[in-house]
Amino acid sequence: MKTIATLSLLLISMAAQAETPQQIRQIYVTEAAIQQAGFTAAAKRGEAFYHQRFGINDKMPVCTSCHTDDPLKSGQHAVTGKAIKPLAVAANGERFSDPAKVEKWFGRNCKEVIGRACTPAEKADFVAYMSEVR
Amino acid sequence: MKFLIPLAFLAMALPALADRMPLPANTPASFKAECGSCHLAYPPALLAAKDWKSTMAGLSDHFGSDAAVDAKSGQEIAAFLERNAGNAAKLGNAGSPPRITLSARFVRKHDEVPAKFWRDPRIKSAANCEACHRDATKGGFSERDIIIPELRH
Structure with a gap:
Protein backbone atom coordinates (compact mmCIF):
# COMPACT_ATOMS: atom_id res chain seq x y z
CA MET A 1 0.00 0.00 0.00
CA LYS A 2 2.80 2.30 1.00
CA THR A 3 4.54 1.73 -2.31
CA ILE A 4 1.42 2.73 -4.20
CA ALA A 5 1.16 5.93 -2.18
CA THR A 6 4.82 6.74 -2.80
CA LEU A 7 4.48 5.91 -6.46
CA SER A 8 1.44 8.13 -6.93
CA LEU A 9 3.18 10.96 -5.10
CA LEU A 10 6.13 10.53 -7.43
CA LEU A 11 3.84 10.58 -10.47
CA ILE A 12 2.05 13.69 -9.23
CA SER A 13 5.32 15.52 -8.57
CA MET A 14 6.60 14.45 -11.98
CA ALA A 15 3.52 15.85 -13.68
CA ALA A 16 3.99 19.24 -12.02
CA GLN A 17 7.64 19.49 -13.00
CA ALA A 18 9.26 20.66 -16.18
CA GLU A 19 9.88 17.71 -18.43
CA THR A 20 11.80 16.94 -21.57
CA PRO A 21 10.13 16.55 -24.97
CA GLN A 22 11.09 12.85 -24.77
CA GLN A 23 9.12 12.45 -21.55
CA ILE A 24 6.11 14.24 -22.98
CA ARG A 25 6.27 12.12 -26.11
CA GLN A 26 6.39 9.03 -23.88
CA ILE A 27 3.20 10.12 -22.05
CA TYR A 28 1.36 10.13 -25.40
CA VAL A 29 3.03 6.94 -26.63
CA THR A 30 1.91 5.13 -23.47
CA GLU A 31 -1.62 6.45 -23.95
CA ALA A 32 -1.66 5.47 -27.63
CA ALA A 33 -0.37 1.98 -26.87
CA ILE A 34 -3.52 1.30 -24.84
CA GLN A 35 -5.60 1.56 -28.03
CA GLN A 36 -2.95 0.23 -30.36
CA ALA A 37 -0.58 -2.37 -28.90
CA GLY A 38 3.08 -1.86 -29.75
CA PHE A 39 2.60 1.75 -30.92
CA THR A 40 5.76 3.76 -31.49
CA ALA A 41 5.92 7.46 -32.42
CA ALA A 42 7.14 8.43 -35.89
CA ALA A 43 8.46 11.90 -36.74
CA LYS A 44 7.64 11.24 -40.43
CA ARG A 45 3.95 10.79 -39.66
CA GLY A 46 4.09 13.88 -37.44
CA GLU A 47 5.54 15.86 -40.32
CA ALA A 48 2.78 14.75 -42.69
CA PHE A 49 0.17 15.62 -40.07
CA TYR A 50 1.72 19.06 -39.61
CA HIS A 51 1.32 19.76 -43.34
CA GLN A 52 -2.10 18.15 -43.74
CA ARG A 53 -4.80 20.54 -44.92
CA PHE A 54 -7.93 20.00 -42.84
CA GLY A 55 -9.88 22.93 -44.21
CA ILE A 56 -12.30 23.17 -41.28
CA ASN A 57 -11.29 26.74 -40.56
CA ASP A 58 -10.96 29.26 -43.42
CA LYS A 59 -8.30 31.32 -41.70
CA MET A 60 -6.34 28.38 -40.35
CA PRO A 61 -6.90 25.35 -42.59
CA VAL A 62 -3.58 23.74 -41.62
CA CYS A 63 -1.02 23.95 -38.77
CA THR A 64 1.29 25.86 -41.09
CA SER A 65 -1.25 28.72 -41.43
CA CYS A 66 0.21 30.15 -38.24
CA HIS A 67 3.38 28.12 -37.66
CA THR A 68 4.74 28.34 -41.26
CA ASP A 69 5.95 25.48 -43.46
CA ASP A 70 9.18 25.37 -41.48
CA PRO A 71 8.64 24.83 -37.74
CA LEU A 72 12.20 26.03 -37.12
CA LYS A 73 11.06 29.52 -38.12
CA SER A 74 8.94 32.02 -36.22
CA GLY A 75 5.28 32.06 -37.15
CA GLN A 76 2.51 34.65 -37.17
CA HIS A 77 -1.03 34.23 -35.85
CA ALA A 78 -3.30 34.10 -38.91
CA VAL A 79 -5.91 36.34 -37.32
CA THR A 80 -4.19 38.66 -34.86
CA GLY A 81 -0.81 38.88 -36.58
CA LYS A 82 1.07 38.25 -33.32
CA ALA A 83 4.50 36.71 -33.71
CA ILE A 84 4.70 33.05 -32.63
CA LYS A 85 8.00 31.53 -31.48
CA PRO A 86 9.19 28.46 -33.41
CA LEU A 87 7.54 25.14 -32.55
CA ALA A 88 10.64 23.04 -33.18
CA VAL A 89 12.65 22.22 -30.07
CA ALA A 90 15.89 22.76 -32.01
CA ALA A 91 14.93 26.42 -32.51
CA ASN A 92 13.08 27.01 -29.23
CA GLY A 93 14.18 25.03 -26.19
CA GLU A 94 11.08 25.98 -24.21
CA ARG A 95 8.81 23.89 -26.44
CA PHE A 96 7.33 20.65 -25.11
CA SER A 97 8.68 21.08 -21.59
CA ASP A 98 5.39 21.59 -19.73
CA PRO A 99 2.87 18.73 -20.13
CA ALA A 100 -0.11 20.87 -19.04
CA LYS A 101 0.77 23.58 -21.54
CA VAL A 102 1.24 21.05 -24.35
CA GLU A 103 -2.10 19.45 -23.56
CA LYS A 104 -3.83 22.84 -23.42
CA TRP A 105 -2.58 23.85 -26.86
CA PHE A 106 -3.31 20.50 -28.47
CA GLY A 107 -6.79 20.91 -27.00
CA ARG A 108 -7.33 24.37 -28.45
CA ASN A 109 -5.57 24.02 -31.77
CA CYS A 110 -6.80 20.53 -32.70
CA LYS A 111 -10.38 21.65 -32.13
CA GLU A 112 -9.86 24.85 -34.08
CA VAL A 113 -7.90 23.51 -37.05
CA ILE A 114 -8.99 19.86 -37.30
CA GLY A 115 -12.43 20.21 -35.78
CA ARG A 116 -11.91 17.44 -33.23
CA ALA A 117 -9.56 16.38 -30.46
CA CYS A 118 -6.26 14.88 -31.61
CA THR A 119 -5.62 11.25 -30.75
CA PRO A 120 -2.75 10.27 -28.43
CA ALA A 121 -1.02 8.69 -31.46
CA GLU A 122 -1.24 11.95 -33.45
CA LYS A 123 0.12 13.89 -30.48
CA ALA A 124 3.00 11.43 -30.00
CA ASP A 125 3.94 11.69 -33.71
CA PHE A 126 3.68 15.48 -33.61
CA VAL A 127 5.95 15.77 -30.56
CA ALA A 128 8.39 13.35 -32.21
CA TYR A 129 8.56 15.52 -35.35
CA MET A 130 8.98 18.77 -33.42
CA SER A 131 11.70 17.21 -31.26
CA GLU A 132 13.65 15.77 -34.17
CA VAL A 133 13.30 18.33 -36.97
CA ARG A 134 16.57 20.15 -37.66
CA MET B 1 -0.82 70.71 1.75
CA LYS B 2 -2.75 72.50 -0.96
CA PHE B 3 -0.06 71.87 -3.56
CA LEU B 4 -0.57 68.14 -3.14
CA ILE B 5 -3.96 68.25 -4.78
CA PRO B 6 -2.86 69.61 -8.19
CA LEU B 7 0.12 67.28 -7.96
CA ALA B 8 -2.19 64.33 -7.49
CA PHE B 9 -4.25 65.42 -10.49
CA LEU B 10 -1.09 65.76 -12.53
CA ALA B 11 0.03 62.26 -11.53
CA MET B 12 -3.35 60.89 -12.61
CA ALA B 13 -3.30 62.75 -15.89
CA LEU B 14 0.28 61.92 -16.86
CA PRO B 15 -0.13 58.27 -17.80
CA ALA B 16 -2.99 59.21 -20.13
CA LEU B 17 -1.06 62.06 -21.70
CA ALA B 18 1.98 59.95 -22.37
CA ASP B 19 -0.05 56.95 -23.56
CA ARG B 20 1.68 54.75 -21.03
CA MET B 21 -0.37 51.78 -19.99
CA PRO B 22 2.04 49.26 -18.46
CA LEU B 23 0.50 46.20 -16.83
CA PRO B 24 0.23 46.65 -13.06
CA ALA B 25 2.95 44.98 -10.99
CA ASN B 26 0.39 42.60 -9.48
CA THR B 27 -0.88 41.36 -12.87
CA PRO B 28 -1.65 37.65 -12.41
CA ALA B 29 0.58 35.27 -14.35
CA SER B 30 -2.59 33.60 -15.66
CA PHE B 31 -3.54 36.82 -17.48
CA LYS B 32 -0.23 36.99 -19.32
CA ALA B 33 -0.28 33.27 -20.14
CA GLU B 34 -3.92 32.95 -21.16
CA CYS B 35 -4.50 36.34 -22.78
CA GLY B 36 -1.03 37.03 -24.13
CA SER B 37 -0.45 33.96 -26.33
CA CYS B 38 -2.55 34.73 -29.39
CA HIS B 39 -2.51 38.50 -29.03
CA LEU B 40 -0.86 41.14 -26.88
CA ALA B 41 -1.85 40.94 -23.22
CA TYR B 42 -3.87 44.11 -23.72
CA PRO B 43 -3.78 46.81 -21.06
CA PRO B 44 -6.99 46.43 -19.01
CA ALA B 45 -7.58 50.18 -19.33
CA LEU B 46 -8.51 49.68 -22.99
CA LEU B 47 -12.00 48.37 -22.18
CA ALA B 48 -14.62 49.27 -19.60
CA ALA B 49 -15.40 46.85 -16.75
CA LYS B 50 -18.75 45.80 -18.24
CA ASP B 51 -17.05 44.98 -21.54
CA TRP B 52 -14.37 42.87 -19.85
CA LYS B 53 -17.14 41.09 -17.99
CA SER B 54 -18.92 40.14 -21.20
CA THR B 55 -15.61 39.22 -22.88
CA MET B 56 -14.77 36.86 -20.03
CA ALA B 57 -18.27 35.38 -20.13
CA GLY B 58 -17.90 34.49 -23.81
CA LEU B 59 -14.41 32.98 -23.99
CA SER B 60 -15.55 29.68 -25.52
CA ASP B 61 -16.34 31.64 -28.69
CA HIS B 62 -13.78 34.43 -28.57
CA PHE B 63 -13.93 36.02 -32.03
CA GLY B 64 -14.21 32.56 -33.54
CA SER B 65 -11.65 30.86 -31.29
CA ASP B 66 -12.16 28.74 -28.22
CA ALA B 67 -10.17 30.64 -25.62
CA ALA B 68 -11.84 29.06 -22.59
CA VAL B 69 -9.76 28.98 -19.42
CA ASP B 70 -10.12 26.94 -16.24
CA ALA B 71 -12.45 28.31 -13.55
CA LYS B 72 -9.68 29.48 -11.22
CA SER B 73 -7.82 31.40 -13.92
CA GLY B 74 -11.10 32.76 -15.25
CA GLN B 75 -12.05 34.29 -11.90
CA GLU B 76 -8.56 35.63 -11.32
CA ILE B 77 -8.37 37.23 -14.78
CA ALA B 78 -11.90 38.67 -14.65
CA ALA B 79 -11.28 40.26 -11.25
CA PHE B 80 -7.97 41.72 -12.46
CA LEU B 81 -9.50 43.14 -15.65
CA GLU B 82 -12.49 44.67 -13.92
CA ARG B 83 -10.32 46.16 -11.14
CA ASN B 84 -8.05 47.84 -13.70
CA ALA B 85 -10.62 48.58 -16.39
CA GLY B 86 -10.76 51.89 -18.22
CA ASN B 87 -13.17 54.77 -17.86
CA ALA B 88 -16.34 53.77 -19.73
CA ALA B 89 -17.27 57.37 -20.54
CA LYS B 90 -13.87 58.12 -22.10
CA LEU B 91 -13.61 54.85 -24.01
CA GLY B 92 -17.05 55.02 -25.56
CA ASN B 93 -19.12 52.13 -26.89
CA ALA B 94 -16.98 49.14 -27.91
CA GLY B 95 -19.81 47.20 -29.56
CA SER B 96 -21.08 43.71 -28.89
CA PRO B 97 -19.10 41.56 -28.49
CA PRO B 98 -16.82 44.34 -27.26
CA ARG B 99 -13.77 45.05 -29.40
CA ILE B 100 -11.01 47.37 -28.21
CA THR B 101 -10.51 48.43 -31.82
CA LEU B 102 -14.14 49.58 -32.12
CA SER B 103 -14.13 51.69 -28.97
CA ALA B 104 -14.60 55.37 -29.77
CA ARG B 105 -11.28 56.24 -28.14
CA PHE B 106 -9.33 53.71 -30.23
CA VAL B 107 -11.03 54.84 -33.42
CA ARG B 108 -10.32 58.51 -32.67
CA LYS B 109 -6.68 57.80 -31.80
Whole structure:
Protein backbone atom coordinates (compact mmCIF):
# COMPACT_ATOMS: atom_id res chain seq x y z
CA MET A 1 0.00 0.00 0.00
CA LYS A 2 2.80 2.30 1.00
CA THR A 3 4.54 1.73 -2.31
CA ILE A 4 1.42 2.73 -4.20
CA ALA A 5 1.16 5.93 -2.18
CA THR A 6 4.82 6.74 -2.80
CA LEU A 7 4.48 5.91 -6.46
CA SER A 8 1.44 8.13 -6.93
CA LEU A 9 3.18 10.96 -5.10
CA LEU A 10 6.13 10.53 -7.43
CA LEU A 11 3.84 10.58 -10.47
CA ILE A 12 2.05 13.69 -9.23
CA SER A 13 5.32 15.52 -8.57
CA MET A 14 6.60 14.45 -11.98
CA ALA A 15 3.52 15.85 -13.68
CA ALA A 16 3.99 19.24 -12.02
CA GLN A 17 7.64 19.49 -13.00
CA ALA A 18 9.26 20.66 -16.18
CA GLU A 19 9.88 17.71 -18.43
CA THR A 20 11.80 16.94 -21.57
CA PRO A 21 10.13 16.55 -24.97
CA GLN A 22 11.09 12.85 -24.77
CA GLN A 23 9.12 12.45 -21.55
CA ILE A 24 6.11 14.24 -22.98
CA ARG A 25 6.27 12.12 -26.11
CA GLN A 26 6.39 9.03 -23.88
CA ILE A 27 3.20 10.12 -22.05
CA TYR A 28 1.36 10.13 -25.40
CA VAL A 29 3.03 6.94 -26.63
CA THR A 30 1.91 5.13 -23.47
CA GLU A 31 -1.62 6.45 -23.95
CA ALA A 32 -1.66 5.47 -27.63
CA ALA A 33 -0.37 1.98 -26.87
CA ILE A 34 -3.52 1.30 -24.84
CA GLN A 35 -5.60 1.56 -28.03
CA GLN A 36 -2.95 0.23 -30.36
CA ALA A 37 -0.58 -2.37 -28.90
CA GLY A 38 3.08 -1.86 -29.75
CA PHE A 39 2.60 1.75 -30.92
CA THR A 40 5.76 3.76 -31.49
CA ALA A 41 5.92 7.46 -32.42
CA ALA A 42 7.14 8.43 -35.89
CA ALA A 43 8.46 11.90 -36.74
CA LYS A 44 7.64 11.24 -40.43
CA ARG A 45 3.95 10.79 -39.66
CA GLY A 46 4.09 13.88 -37.44
CA GLU A 47 5.54 15.86 -40.32
CA ALA A 48 2.78 14.75 -42.69
CA PHE A 49 0.17 15.62 -40.07
CA TYR A 50 1.72 19.06 -39.61
CA HIS A 51 1.32 19.76 -43.34
CA GLN A 52 -2.10 18.15 -43.74
CA ARG A 53 -4.80 20.54 -44.92
CA PHE A 54 -7.93 20.00 -42.84
CA GLY A 55 -9.88 22.93 -44.21
CA ILE A 56 -12.30 23.17 -41.28
CA ASN A 57 -11.29 26.74 -40.56
CA ASP A 58 -10.96 29.26 -43.42
CA LYS A 59 -8.30 31.32 -41.70
CA MET A 60 -6.34 28.38 -40.35
CA PRO A 61 -6.90 25.35 -42.59
CA VAL A 62 -3.58 23.74 -41.62
CA CYS A 63 -1.02 23.95 -38.77
CA THR A 64 1.29 25.86 -41.09
CA SER A 65 -1.25 28.72 -41.43
CA CYS A 66 0.21 30.15 -38.24
CA HIS A 67 3.38 28.12 -37.66
CA THR A 68 4.74 28.34 -41.26
CA ASP A 69 5.95 25.48 -43.46
CA ASP A 70 9.18 25.37 -41.48
CA PRO A 71 8.64 24.83 -37.74
CA LEU A 72 12.20 26.03 -37.12
CA LYS A 73 11.06 29.52 -38.12
CA SER A 74 8.94 32.02 -36.22
CA GLY A 75 5.28 32.06 -37.15
CA GLN A 76 2.51 34.65 -37.17
CA HIS A 77 -1.03 34.23 -35.85
CA ALA A 78 -3.30 34.10 -38.91
CA VAL A 79 -5.91 36.34 -37.32
CA THR A 80 -4.19 38.66 -34.86
CA GLY A 81 -0.81 38.88 -36.58
CA LYS A 82 1.07 38.25 -33.32
CA ALA A 83 4.50 36.71 -33.71
CA ILE A 84 4.70 33.05 -32.63
CA LYS A 85 8.00 31.53 -31.48
CA PRO A 86 9.19 28.46 -33.41
CA LEU A 87 7.54 25.14 -32.55
CA ALA A 88 10.64 23.04 -33.18
CA VAL A 89 12.65 22.22 -30.07
CA ALA A 90 15.89 22.76 -32.01
CA ALA A 91 14.93 26.42 -32.51
CA ASN A 92 13.08 27.01 -29.23
CA GLY A 93 14.18 25.03 -26.19
CA GLU A 94 11.08 25.98 -24.21
CA ARG A 95 8.81 23.89 -26.44
CA PHE A 96 7.33 20.65 -25.11
CA SER A 97 8.68 21.08 -21.59
CA ASP A 98 5.39 21.59 -19.73
CA PRO A 99 2.87 18.73 -20.13
CA ALA A 100 -0.11 20.87 -19.04
CA LYS A 101 0.77 23.58 -21.54
CA VAL A 102 1.24 21.05 -24.35
CA GLU A 103 -2.10 19.45 -23.56
CA LYS A 104 -3.83 22.84 -23.42
CA TRP A 105 -2.58 23.85 -26.86
CA PHE A 106 -3.31 20.50 -28.47
CA GLY A 107 -6.79 20.91 -27.00
CA ARG A 108 -7.33 24.37 -28.45
CA ASN A 109 -5.57 24.02 -31.77
CA CYS A 110 -6.80 20.53 -32.70
CA LYS A 111 -10.38 21.65 -32.13
CA GLU A 112 -9.86 24.85 -34.08
CA VAL A 113 -7.90 23.51 -37.05
CA ILE A 114 -8.99 19.86 -37.30
CA GLY A 115 -12.43 20.21 -35.78
CA ARG A 116 -11.91 17.44 -33.23
CA ALA A 117 -9.56 16.38 -30.46
CA CYS A 118 -6.26 14.88 -31.61
CA THR A 119 -5.62 11.25 -30.75
CA PRO A 120 -2.75 10.27 -28.43
CA ALA A 121 -1.02 8.69 -31.46
CA GLU A 122 -1.24 11.95 -33.45
CA LYS A 123 0.12 13.89 -30.48
CA ALA A 124 3.00 11.43 -30.00
CA ASP A 125 3.94 11.69 -33.71
CA PHE A 126 3.68 15.48 -33.61
CA VAL A 127 5.95 15.77 -30.56
CA ALA A 128 8.39 13.35 -32.21
CA TYR A 129 8.56 15.52 -35.35
CA MET A 130 8.98 18.77 -33.42
CA SER A 131 11.70 17.21 -31.26
CA GLU A 132 13.65 15.77 -34.17
CA VAL A 133 13.30 18.33 -36.97
CA ARG A 134 16.57 20.15 -37.66
CA MET B 1 -0.82 70.71 1.75
CA LYS B 2 -2.75 72.50 -0.96
CA PHE B 3 -0.06 71.87 -3.56
CA LEU B 4 -0.57 68.14 -3.14
CA ILE B 5 -3.96 68.25 -4.78
CA PRO B 6 -2.86 69.61 -8.19
CA LEU B 7 0.12 67.28 -7.96
CA ALA B 8 -2.19 64.33 -7.49
CA PHE B 9 -4.25 65.42 -10.49
CA LEU B 10 -1.09 65.76 -12.53
CA ALA B 11 0.03 62.26 -11.53
CA MET B 12 -3.35 60.89 -12.61
CA ALA B 13 -3.30 62.75 -15.89
CA LEU B 14 0.28 61.92 -16.86
CA PRO B 15 -0.13 58.27 -17.80
CA ALA B 16 -2.99 59.21 -20.13
CA LEU B 17 -1.06 62.06 -21.70
CA ALA B 18 1.98 59.95 -22.37
CA ASP B 19 -0.05 56.95 -23.56
CA ARG B 20 1.68 54.75 -21.03
CA MET B 21 -0.37 51.78 -19.99
CA PRO B 22 2.04 49.26 -18.46
CA LEU B 23 0.50 46.20 -16.83
CA PRO B 24 0.23 46.65 -13.06
CA ALA B 25 2.95 44.98 -10.99
CA ASN B 26 0.39 42.60 -9.48
CA THR B 27 -0.88 41.36 -12.87
CA PRO B 28 -1.65 37.65 -12.41
CA ALA B 29 0.58 35.27 -14.35
CA SER B 30 -2.59 33.60 -15.66
CA PHE B 31 -3.54 36.82 -17.48
CA LYS B 32 -0.23 36.99 -19.32
CA ALA B 33 -0.28 33.27 -20.14
CA GLU B 34 -3.92 32.95 -21.16
CA CYS B 35 -4.50 36.34 -22.78
CA GLY B 36 -1.03 37.03 -24.13
CA SER B 37 -0.45 33.96 -26.33
CA CYS B 38 -2.55 34.73 -29.39
CA HIS B 39 -2.51 38.50 -29.03
CA LEU B 40 -0.86 41.14 -26.88
CA ALA B 41 -1.85 40.94 -23.22
CA TYR B 42 -3.87 44.11 -23.72
CA PRO B 43 -3.78 46.81 -21.06
CA PRO B 44 -6.99 46.43 -19.01
CA ALA B 45 -7.58 50.18 -19.33
CA LEU B 46 -8.51 49.68 -22.99
CA LEU B 47 -12.00 48.37 -22.18
CA ALA B 48 -14.62 49.27 -19.60
CA ALA B 49 -15.40 46.85 -16.75
CA LYS B 50 -18.75 45.80 -18.24
CA ASP B 51 -17.05 44.98 -21.54
CA TRP B 52 -14.37 42.87 -19.85
CA LYS B 53 -17.14 41.09 -17.99
CA SER B 54 -18.92 40.14 -21.20
CA THR B 55 -15.61 39.22 -22.88
CA MET B 56 -14.77 36.86 -20.03
CA ALA B 57 -18.27 35.38 -20.13
CA GLY B 58 -17.90 34.49 -23.81
CA LEU B 59 -14.41 32.98 -23.99
CA SER B 60 -15.55 29.68 -25.52
CA ASP B 61 -16.34 31.64 -28.69
CA HIS B 62 -13.78 34.43 -28.57
CA PHE B 63 -13.93 36.02 -32.03
CA GLY B 64 -14.21 32.56 -33.54
CA SER B 65 -11.65 30.86 -31.29
CA ASP B 66 -12.16 28.74 -28.22
CA ALA B 67 -10.17 30.64 -25.62
CA ALA B 68 -11.84 29.06 -22.59
CA VAL B 69 -9.76 28.98 -19.42
CA ASP B 70 -10.12 26.94 -16.24
CA ALA B 71 -12.45 28.31 -13.55
CA LYS B 72 -9.68 29.48 -11.22
CA SER B 73 -7.82 31.40 -13.92
CA GLY B 74 -11.10 32.76 -15.25
CA GLN B 75 -12.05 34.29 -11.90
CA GLU B 76 -8.56 35.63 -11.32
CA ILE B 77 -8.37 37.23 -14.78
CA ALA B 78 -11.90 38.67 -14.65
CA ALA B 79 -11.28 40.26 -11.25
CA PHE B 80 -7.97 41.72 -12.46
CA LEU B 81 -9.50 43.14 -15.65
CA GLU B 82 -12.49 44.67 -13.92
CA ARG B 83 -10.32 46.16 -11.14
CA ASN B 84 -8.05 47.84 -13.70
CA ALA B 85 -10.62 48.58 -16.39
CA GLY B 86 -10.76 51.89 -18.22
CA ASN B 87 -13.17 54.77 -17.86
CA ALA B 88 -16.34 53.77 -19.73
CA ALA B 89 -17.27 57.37 -20.54
CA LYS B 90 -13.87 58.12 -22.10
CA LEU B 91 -13.61 54.85 -24.01
CA GLY B 92 -17.05 55.02 -25.56
CA ASN B 93 -19.12 52.13 -26.89
CA ALA B 94 -16.98 49.14 -27.91
CA GLY B 95 -19.81 47.20 -29.56
CA SER B 96 -21.08 43.71 -28.89
CA PRO B 97 -19.10 41.56 -28.49
CA PRO B 98 -16.82 44.34 -27.26
CA ARG B 99 -13.77 45.05 -29.40
CA ILE B 100 -11.01 47.37 -28.21
CA THR B 101 -10.51 48.43 -31.82
CA LEU B 102 -14.14 49.58 -32.12
CA SER B 103 -14.13 51.69 -28.97
CA ALA B 104 -14.60 55.37 -29.77
CA ARG B 105 -11.28 56.24 -28.14
CA PHE B 106 -9.33 53.71 -30.23
CA VAL B 107 -11.03 54.84 -33.42
CA ARG B 108 -10.32 58.51 -32.67
CA LYS B 109 -6.68 57.80 -31.80
CA HIS B 110 -6.15 55.92 -35.08
CA ASP B 111 -8.26 58.02 -37.43
CA GLU B 112 -5.20 59.25 -39.35
CA VAL B 113 -3.99 55.73 -40.17
CA PRO B 114 -4.67 55.03 -43.87
CA ALA B 115 -6.58 51.85 -44.73
CA LYS B 116 -3.62 50.40 -46.65
CA PHE B 117 -1.60 50.24 -43.43
CA TRP B 118 -4.21 48.06 -41.77
CA ARG B 119 -4.01 45.70 -44.75
CA ASP B 120 -0.20 45.52 -44.64
CA PRO B 121 0.81 41.88 -44.01
CA ARG B 122 3.19 43.06 -41.29
CA ILE B 123 0.21 44.51 -39.44
CA LYS B 124 -2.52 42.09 -40.54
CA SER B 125 -4.99 43.20 -37.89
CA ALA B 126 -5.78 46.23 -35.77
CA ALA B 127 -5.46 43.80 -32.85
CA ASN B 128 -1.71 43.54 -33.57
CA CYS B 129 -0.56 46.55 -31.50
CA GLU B 130 3.09 45.47 -31.56
CA ALA B 131 3.25 45.71 -35.34
CA CYS B 132 3.44 49.50 -35.04
CA HIS B 133 3.84 50.29 -31.35
CA ARG B 134 7.20 48.74 -30.64
CA ASP B 135 6.89 49.24 -26.88
CA ALA B 136 3.36 47.85 -26.72
CA THR B 137 4.41 44.86 -24.61
CA LYS B 138 5.70 47.31 -22.01
CA GLY B 139 2.57 49.44 -22.28
CA GLY B 140 4.15 52.12 -24.47
CA PHE B 141 1.72 53.54 -27.04
CA SER B 142 3.34 56.92 -27.63
CA GLU B 143 3.11 58.31 -31.16
CA ARG B 144 6.89 58.81 -31.03
CA ASP B 145 7.44 55.08 -30.88
CA ILE B 146 5.67 53.99 -34.06
CA ILE B 147 7.80 51.50 -35.99
CA ILE B 148 6.63 52.06 -39.53
CA PRO B 149 8.31 55.29 -40.65
CA GLU B 150 5.39 56.46 -42.78
CA LEU B 151 3.17 56.36 -39.74
CA ARG B 152 5.51 58.37 -37.54
CA HIS B 153 4.52 61.96 -36.97
